[in-house]
Amino acid sequence: MNANGHDDVIEVTDLRRVYGGEDGDFEAVRGVTFSVARGELFALLGTNGAGKTSTVELIEGLAPPAGGRVRVLGRDPYREQASVRPRIGVMLQEGGFPSELTVAETLRMWAGCTSGARPLGEALDLVGLTRRSGVRVKQLSGGEKRRLDLALALLGRPEVLFLDEPTTGLDVEGRQSTWELVRELRDSGTTVLLTTHYLEEAEGLADRLAILHEGRVAALGTPAEVTAAQPSRISFELPEGYFPGDLPPLAELGVSGHETAGRMIRLRTNEPQRTATALLVWAERARVELRGLDVRSASLEEAFLRIAREAQAHGGHRQEPAGAGARTRTKGAAA
Template sequence: MTTTTAPDLPRIERSTEDALVLSGVRRSYPITTKLNWLTGRREATASFEAVRGIDLRVARGELFALLGTNGAGKTSTVELIEGLARPSGGTIEVLGHDPFAERKQVRHHTGVVLQQSGFPPTLTVREMAQIWQGTLTRSLAVDETLAAVDLADKLEVETAKLSGGERRRLDIALAVLGNPELLVLDEPTTGLDPESRRHIWSLIQGLVQRGSTVLLTTHYLEEAENLADRIAIMHDGLIAREGTLADIVAEAPARISFLRPECLALADLYLPDTTITLTDRMVIETRTLQDTLARVLAWAGTTPLPQLEARSASLEQVFLSIADTEEL
């Protein structure tokens, strides 16, 4: 597979306005209903609130990653942004418009890559793109767009014969064919092998370089770490953390761990302002990684420390700590 550089597509002029603004957004789902005999409609008598009042801003030209623990409300939030439903409370603006009430004004300026999609199996890659082009108000050239996602040599190949990575690149090509200002990429690399995933990363980075705004949802924390300008983590219907990667991990401690040799006495190890957990491994949490590691190595001297690891705070560490919290 070749290495993909920034897609050779027209640049999008960036505005100083935010591409996406959520203010106090809520979304509820009815749990039980009853029939209103006067209106003939069923009305909710009890509901579950999946999104409990969130605020988000995504600047134009920004790549924003939205992560979520299980049942966090991330999918419900993305559906509201896509205009598939009206929020139960609060307001949403996509490129200055309500994505539900003003869907016609928004739809032509946004592109969406869903978690799963399907293509008619006997259509070629070019035919699929041409059919999709026919649904667009404005569009880029088909062959040039397909070439930009490295599908120039697959134009006459039936979609059923594409690999998983090639199908995902076709998804992205269709999403950018309308030259959108905002791209919503919902789990764009799920199920792909590492090489294909890296290939998609290059495509996404190229789209941002040309001026697109990207809202990315992903289960791969490494993906958010490598691609996102800013990150938000949802938990229990709320935004638990938001900011740059550095902002999010700033309050989390670094970790040093190793199998403790029995010949070394813990009483001889002085580690101020740390938290030590001792099981089969010795795990040290610290906010001064270099100083603490130097003390550990001085304590060990020439005695090997089996499976020694020293890691700065990570997005995974913060994410798991949020997932393990029952109440924020």
């Protein structure tokens, strides 16, 4: 039970994963801790080599952890696979489907391995592939293959759904329809763990998120909480005849930094309301107009890039072993 009184469907505590190699052990996951409540959509983000894929594979039960604890629906996903697998759905980065089978044949084959599979027509309709049911997999576009991946993950009406880069290869319309479907699944009570490189996707979908860096959690919270740690931006055009030195003392307005480009001024501040109010009062008293005035909160992209820059400043990116890269359905994880 979490602080909000909801059941935690996914519990990750001090999780560790270690790979052996000729050059010694590589610790890809180094004490990761977070939880996901029932009916919550949680996004897991990470810089290159952050340990994101390694973490997700442990949660899905594809490997045992080297240390720490993971529970899915109250059970160990690796040691109690028989109990956990029928209740989860997994959409991997690549499907690895037999290319000569049609879409319908692929679904029918997968349904035979899935407990309580939903009707094939319903699964096809959910992902917009009804009219492509008789098409061979090798003839599908990249986006259609991703939709087939999603249909397979949804066959078993999962309580917990793992989505690994679900909209890669989709066009704008396909991405929007997938987002809408994911929201509907979440609203109906499905717990969703999402990994994505599209930061606007995480910002728009996630109830909460974690950003991993070098095998550890670098940021955790709602998208608003994570971005709140970054300064807001205020930009405007300096009035004719005025110079930056004519503005009120910026340090006294909560401004942490500024840049100029011609007559445009951009301020960084952790107190946007106070800073903007002081600027407007100054402009009113000076009887000038601050043209192009724009007050904008920080974005998730800025928070992510700050973590990436800090990684570079402290020795660059780690590289996960080849075995921790893109995963295909032939590697395991039936829905």
